[in-house]
Amino acid sequence: MRRVKLEPIVQRILDTSEDEITCSECFDAISPYVELEMQGTKVSDEMARVRHHLGQCRVCREEYETLRDLVRSERETKTKAVNRANRRH
């Protein structure tokens, strides 16, 4: 017998908007979205639609999370390198 978790399915259904952006539109906006999220900046209406799409589309969400973590990791590495260099002087 198949086990079905009803809550996430119902959540996705109820979160449906009449007008949702496509995967291509999400891809086009994802790099500024990543940077705004990392800055903690309040998102615009357009970016709210990106967030909504990421809530509905697992593949876009995986790509977003990977991009975000890659950029964050790179910036943290650069910050540590700068701090180390500053401590030496």
Add this chain to the structure above:
Amino acid sequence: MKKRTTEEWLQQLQAKGAEQEPALADLRAHLLHAALYALNRYRSETRGRSFDDISALAEDCAQNALVAVLAHLNDFRHDSEFTTWAYKFAVNTALVVQRRQQWKDVSLDRLVAEADLENVLLDAAPQHDPDRLATYRELWLTIRSVIEHDLTERQRFVMIAIVFQSVPLDVISERLGVDRNAIYKLLHDARRKLKQSLVQRGFAPSEIMADFSRD
């Protein structure tokens, strides 16, 4: 690798010959790093692929991403760092390839046919609260009825494959020979019908979610 501003990246990548080559080489190195990061992040899903295999795959992805970045340079809107924008091509390429390889031996027709939505155990249903259990069951029966009777064949296929069998949307896109956006639209239309039906049958969204959060 040389550090460049966004303007330097664009100017050098759009140049020709000796001025372009170092920027191309550095960009490729960045994209390779991004592709490797993406493939290693989901390494457990690549079924024991060796380090050499992943490296070779990342090289291919980086090359394809480089072509894509160069083809879309005029689309860059200066609304992020150039490298963040470029990385997304490598991440997308790597994860699309990784998902396709993960699912290449899986028959989607068989998966969808095996979904068997008639014989379902509702996980985390409140077994000791008859009223809430009845609501859960009615919710499920409504959803199942819409899936079986109100969706088109393609909407049903996509709904079952993605939501119940966790098939990635771009794997379906490739198998059906249809653009990823078209698959997303099919699923969106299916969700809209489901939402409409739930509301028409008297299920209030806020009450449903409040009920779930009681668990």
